[in-house]
Amino acid sequence: MRMLIRNRCRYLVAVRMSVLTAGxxxxxxxxxxxxxxxxxxxxxxxxxxxxxxxxxxxxxxxxxxxxxxxxxxxxxxxxxxxxxxxxxxxxxxxxxxxxxxxxxxxxxxxxxxxxxxxxxxxxxxxxxxxxxxxxxxxxxxxxxxxxxxxxxxxxxxxxxxxxxxxxxxxxxxxxxxxxxxxxYEGNNEPAAAEISRSFGWSTVIGTELLKIGGDKALVGEELYSPYWVRADASKPLLAWPLARYAARKTGLQGYTKLRPKSGGTDNQILVFEGGSDESGGENQRLLPKISVDGTDVAPTAGTIGRFPNGPFGIKLDNAYINDAQNTPDQPHNWRIFPVRDKNGALVPNHWYGIVDPGNKNPTPESGKNYDYQDGVFLLANVRPESASLNPATPGLTPGNSALILFFRSAVSGTLTDVNGAGLGFTSTQRNNNDTFTSTPSYNAGLLRLSTANTGTLVLTTADSSPSRTDNNLVNGLQLAFDGRSVPFTASAKILGPLSQIAVPPYQQAGIFTGPDQDNFIKLVARATDTNTIGIEFYQERRAVGTTISTVSLANPSTLQSLELYLTADPNGSTIRSAYRAVYADLDTGVVNLPGTVTLAGGDKGRYFDLQSKAGIMAYSKDSPSIQIVYDNFQVLKANP
Structure with missing residues (x-):
């Protein structure tokens, strides 16, 4: 039950006139x-x-x-x-x-x-x-x-x-x-997600709560890179202070510095001025001033711009962006997210950096509470040291051969099956158990590539689910591609029979597109009763699920193959679905399911992205494992 601790409404009428500029x-x-x-x-x-x-x-x-x-x-x-x-x-x-x-x-x-x-x-x-x-x-x-x-x-x-x-x-x-x-202070301060929206961004922080937690596990769109480089070597790194919600105290504080990867002297970027007055000074506010030569001033590119020659880390006081440089009693102190505008489009080389310095087991002196807004920064003209981590790198164009998987041969450099054979898929949809050092969302032991005959991928389901708040899907195998301008169709062919899908509604198999396990669209086959399979077109947005449409197919034991299609048009911001069922004596042809998903705001840019995602999923939540045989998966150009 929700309880409003405090909701004091004060109606204020400000009567104040300013003088127009001279002349x-x-x-x-x-x-x-x-x-x-x-x-x-x-x-x-x-x-x-x-x-x-x-x-x-x-x-x-x-x-x-x-x-x-x-x-x-x-x-x-x-x-x-x-x-x-x-x-x-x-x-x-x-x-x-x-x-x-x-x-x-x-x-x-x-x-x-x-x-x-x-x-x-x-x-x-x-x-x-x-x-x-x-x-x-x-x-x-x-x-x-x-x-x-x-x-x-x-x-x-x-x-x-x-x-x-x-x-x-x-x-x-x-x-x-x-x-x-x-x-002021403590639980009364705003959350990192609220601060981000105040600047008009649609970046997904992963939680609306104040306390994000210090585990070394990524949340929302967070990206971890211990070192960074300037994106444009002719321009400076800029670390703009967006917010300061630290305890009110006097004197200089919040020393923010660069730490060169090669070692040497830290390079100071800025320092905050504290304030003990009732209004928090330059704490407890957005867009705080910084101290320059003992004077509080609004930051400018001239005062905060720096030109590091090689890879660098960043620190606020003694909290490093590189977890390896923090003391053992310090958890994950910084979280870095790509900046997305109100339409979800990436702002290249701009990052929302939030930090919560201090030690574990907080004392009154440490001040650590895992709210990650003691210091909030816009990091501009930087990218991860490893280019492979950069979400602004465009993916392959739909129709590229690497996006067409027939499982007829192993593909080097991709996720492998139980025997070490490359499947062609390059990542799994991250689940809430993944950390920096382990990836429970991927289990090679449940995957088997068979290159004999026409080639198949056999996926054994795990007791998992991406739906609503579960977010523990295993082997949501996916590919990244440039989905910004070309209409595309993600499709898969599942071989029958499908009588093993028998426990409604928790045994499912099909395809998906979307950025994460709180925001995706799927088209799956699932049991409806002992002799019927339902094809479900489903959207999950911010962990709230909606069934767009369903259709029933009888006699799953005689079904020879089921093809599933998700067709997306970035120009109209729409996603539609279709299927084709083949029996020994019947071919339905391609049948469009009712309903269309129309994306808007930040959702649009995250689905139609430089690195859009689509793939296959199969799971059996709270029910016995089953095996699903995929004949192919493809991301092709499509007619809108």
């Missing part, structure tokens, strides 16, 4: 009729634009009203520009809301334009209008116990829409985000 009145003229030519051009400058451009990000604690931020509108055209409206409305990022949290994206009332001008307003060429925007939360945030999410009402999103007569972009939308922490 503005001489440059801007109020008009009553649209006489200006429509050839002006709107340019927008937002604060923190080097970190998050065309977005305004606020943070506060316990509904405290903090300083406003400025957005500058400039006419960079050659003719006058008319601003006709400034409207605060809902956020269009609602598709990426945490489960049950769509109301967080309808919070226009939490933001105010303190110096809204009379409209319409005409800006002469090169003239600017500076808007002062304030975040004033109109609801209290609280902690929910026994819930899959950390807090309620902490995230607040809206959009400022600027309408002009700029013919190229008549409506310019500026996303607004306000993070209202429940309170």
């Amino acid at each position: 503005l009145l001489a440059l801007a003229t109020l008009v009553s009729s649209p006489a200006a030519k429509a050839s002006g051009k709107l340019s927008v400058r937002t604060p923190d634009s080097e970190i998050v451009n065309n977005r305004v990000v606020f943070s506060t604690v316990d509904e405290e009203i903090r300083s406003p931020k400025s957005v500058t509108l400039t006419n960079s055209g050659l003719e006058p520009l008319t601003i006709s409206s400034l409207v605060l409305g809902d956020s269009d990022e609602i598709v990426n809301a945490a489960n049950g949290r769509s109301g967080d994206y309808k919070r226009a009332g939490d933001f105010q334009i303190l110096n809204a001008p009379a409209l319409p307003l005409v800006l002469a060429p090169n003239a600017s209008l500076e808007l002062s925007i304030q975040f004033a939360p109109q609801r209290g945030s609280g902690i929910i116990q026994n819930s899959s999410t950390h807090s309620t009402n902490a995230e607040n999103y809206a959009t400022l829409s600027v309408s002009t007569d700029d013919p190229a972009q008549p409506i310019f939308k500026i996303p607004l985000a306000g993070l209202n922490a429940v309170g």
Whole structure:
């Protein structure tokens, strides 16, 4: 049962006016009729634009009203520009809301334009209008116990829409985000997933909870690399500070440094200034300032940019990104995730780095609680030292011969079967038992390649499942490919008979596509009764499963083969399904199943990715093992 520990709502009306920039009145003229030519051009400058451009990000604690931020509108055209409206409305990022949290994206009332001008307003060429925007939360945030999410009402999103007569972009939308922490320190702080969404990203952190845990096991889209290199050797590494939710104390703290792989002296990037005042100083906030020569300043590329010549690690205080450099009593202190924009597209060479320094068995001095937001960074212009770990490396194009597996010969350099023969598949769908040193999602002893005759792969099922919160699927064999622009079909042929699939609904066999065991689409055969198999088209999104459609096939004991198809169109963001059943006296031909999955927001980019995933799965949760014989698996180009 969910219990709101604290949900204090305070309605605040901020009455504060800012003065327009010097000379503005001489440059801007109020008009009553649209006489200006429509050839002006709107340019927008937002604060923190080097970190998050065309977005305004606020943070506060316990509904405290903090300083406003400025957005500058400039006419960079050659003719006058008319601003006709400034409207605060809902956020269009609602598709990426945490489960049950769509109301967080309808919070226009939490933001105010303190110096809204009379409209319409005409800006002469090169003239600017500076808007002062304030975040004033109109609801209290609280902690929910026994819930899959950390807090309620902490995230607040809206959009400022600027309408002009700029013919190229008549409506310019500026996303607004306000993070209202429940309170100071401890369990009152925001979770790493909430911080990531505040910057407009759809990166999957893997949990909405505050405490992620210190085990050396990857969560969400996390990638572990002990060393990193600059992606573009002509440009600096940039470690932008995104958040600082450490204990409030005075003095310099949070020393962030580079540690060269070759050894030598650490290279300091930045240091935080503490603060003991009620508002947390430069702790307990997003986008904190850093200390430069004893002065608190907003970071710039000039102050934090570094040019390491070779591979490097990163440390915050004594917490290293390379686990081998941490002391034995320190667990996994850093977690690194690729940055994805609101549509799920990778932002190449940009990483969301979160750190929780300290030792195990925390004492009041250690401060370790596994929340991984004592320091939060945007690492830019870097990639893993090993190029094979880089998710921005495009996969093969659908139809490539390496994506067509007929199991007629062993394939070197791929996952192997019980006899050491390469299967052609390159990875397994990671499950929640995988760690840095073990891979329970892969069991070669349950796989057997038979190259005789036409070639087959025999998969013996394990007591496992990818569904909902199980996430312990064994041998979800998969291939990676570039699924961004070419429609593709993932298909497999399973040889009959299939009478061994007899325990509904837990014995299943088929194909899947999707990024992980909380987010995938499958087409499987499963038992419905003693003499019927159901073909199920199923989607799981954020560990919530939905059956799209089903169809029944009688007489599985006489079924000679079953072909399954998932066809995906990245242009329409859709996935459809079909099957073909062959009996001795009947061939159904290709039959389309009802229903279409349409992907949006971050889901779209993760399914249609530089390294999209598709493969085969078979399992028997809470039921006897069975053997499934695959004749082939293919990822081919398809008609949309």
